[in-house]
Amino acid sequence: MDTVRSAERELMGRLPEGALMQRAAAGLAAACAETLGRVYGRRVVLLVGSGDNGGDALYAGARLARRGAGVSAVLLAPERVHGGGLAALRRAGGAVVGVDGAEEVVRRADLVVDGIVGIGGKGGLRPDAAALVAAVERSGAVVVAVDLPSGVEADSGEVRGAAVRADVTVTFGTHKPALLIDPARERAGVVRLVDIGLGDVLPDRAELEALQHADVAALLPEPGGESDKYRRGVVGIAAGSARYPGAAVLAVAGALRGGAGAVRYVGPAGQAVLARFPETLVSDRGPEKAGRVQAWVVGPGAGDDAATVAEVLEAEVPVLLDADGLRLAEREAVRGRSAPTLMTPHAGEAAALLGVTREEVEGARLAAVRELAGRYAATVLLKGSTTLVTDPAAPDGGPVRVNATGTPWLATAGSGDVLSGLAGSLLAAGLSAVDAGSAAAYLHGLAGRLAAQGAPVGAHDVADAIPRAWRDVRR
Structure with missing residues (x-):
């Protein structure tokens, strides 16, 4: 958050005193009014800390009070409250309530504005603030957070203690990492970005990137007049086992819809693959003798076939490691590769690789x-729930890409196999590892939404919806 603070300081130096806070307060008040629907006669409670977020809340509360809302401010640090904001609220007819009387006004509130802690907050809320937030949760009032929910870690999205759970978060200037990454993202509710003029002073290089339709559309391969199946790329799938043939079928399903010209399958599930996808090129001679490929996917449903994983890792083409492949691959074999490697763990697999708990x-x-x-x-x-993609080859680790196109219905067996095939196909089509992973996650999440539409789906439904997602992105 140092870049945001630095940008704010630079912008404040160019503007009249207090102008930046007034911009933020105007946007916050507008969002509160929209959330309320009708402002006149509604009861609004401001939870006010000592920082600028508290000042934003007070000035926004003054605007709502002038429109006929009954506004009460609970000051958690009266000796350090923003003086100008408090004076504005009082001039507009707002009231100030002590912490002792806060629970009663919260209980009757239609809307609560969380201005307790700003982007500098660390380690969760203090006990007095945590008790007040618990009272808000019991009240059932709609909660609007200022900039980000108090108690979450702005830089990392971590939640280390008690924190606000907002229905709406009104953030200023730019999205903060906590609004994009779980577990904090889940506490932010609907996020509204208010432009306060930071765009001209923020650095071009961001810590996080969230791709949009246009960004993904620019990455997707498109065949030309001279294309044939080999020029479009061939992806190899080394997956499945006698116990898990479905993993091979689903990985091939994702790969066939990922833009490559052909899919080669190697493994013991060849008959199951051909029964579903007769266009697949099936071999039982191992990866080295399968024929030319531009990328490999290895691991989904592979069981204990460490030899195949090791053989694929020796190939001089991009390799995607998933599922059992992550468990069976030797770390030094991965580190020693000259061609790109894309690893696709879920939290449990990542925990095993790092030697920590899944909860960590x-x-x-x-x-x-x-x-x-x-x-x-x-x-x-x-x-x-928020997929993250990062490339260590970029300067300083590069920005982490965040994808949030998915749906909880994607938490179903085989969904990850489809994603692996899709990403592997994009690798074979020539995308870099970070672009292939990012575009695949975006399409996979969007396909999950299109397939589910609020109802349970299977992994095969997600695979079938990838062409719809692709067309939606290209439009």
Whole structure:
């Protein structure tokens, strides 16, 4: 968050005193009014800390009070409250309530504005603030957070203690990492970005990137008039076993829809693959003798076939490691590769690779994906409610890409196999590891939404919806 603070300081130096806070307060008040629907006669409670977020809340509360809302401010640090904001609220007819009387006004509130802690907060809320937030949760009032929910770690998205759970978060200037990465993201609710003029002073290089339709469309391969199946790329799939033939079928399903011209399958599930996808080129002679490929996917449903994993890792083409491949691959074999490697663990697999608990990975996803990329010298796609992709070859680790197109319905057996095939196909089509992983995660998440539409789906449904997602992105 140092870049945001520096940008704010630079912008404040160019503007009249207090102008930046007034911009933020105007956007916050507008979002609160929209959330309320009708402002006149509604009861609004401001939870006010000592920082600028508290000042934003007070000035926004003054605007709502002038429109006829009954506004009460609970001051958690009265001796350090923003003086100008407090004076504005009082002039507008707002009231100030002590902490002792806070629970009663919270209980009757229609809307609560969380201005307790700003982007500098660390380690969760203090006990007095935590007790007040618990009272807000019991009240059922709609909660609007200022900039980000109080108690979450702005830089990492970690939640180390009590924190606000907002229905709406109004953030200023730029999205903070905590608003994009779980577990903090889940506490932010709907995020509204208010432009306060930081765009001209923020650095071009961001810590996080969130691709949009246009970004992904620019990455997707498109055949030309001279294309044939080999020029479009051939992806090899080394997956499945006698026990898990379905993993091979699903990985091939994702690969066939990923833009490569052909899919070669190697493994014991060839008959199952051909029965579903007769266009697949099937071999039982091992990866080295399967024929030319531009990328390999190895690991889904592979069981204990460490020899095949090792053989694929020796290939001088990009390799995607997933599922059993992550477990069976030797770290030094991955680190020693000259061609790109893309690893696609979920939180449990990442925890095993890092030697920590799953809860530690889920609580610090940004740190985990960076640590994995550094240890293995590989691009890492950490699957989850917010998928993260990072490339250690970029300067200083490069920005981490965040994908949030998915749906909880994607938490179904085989979904990851489809993603692996899709990403492997994009690798074979010529995308870099970070672009292939990012575009695949985006399409896979969007396909999950299109397939589910609020109802349970299977992995094969997700694979079938990839062409719809592709067309949607290209439009």
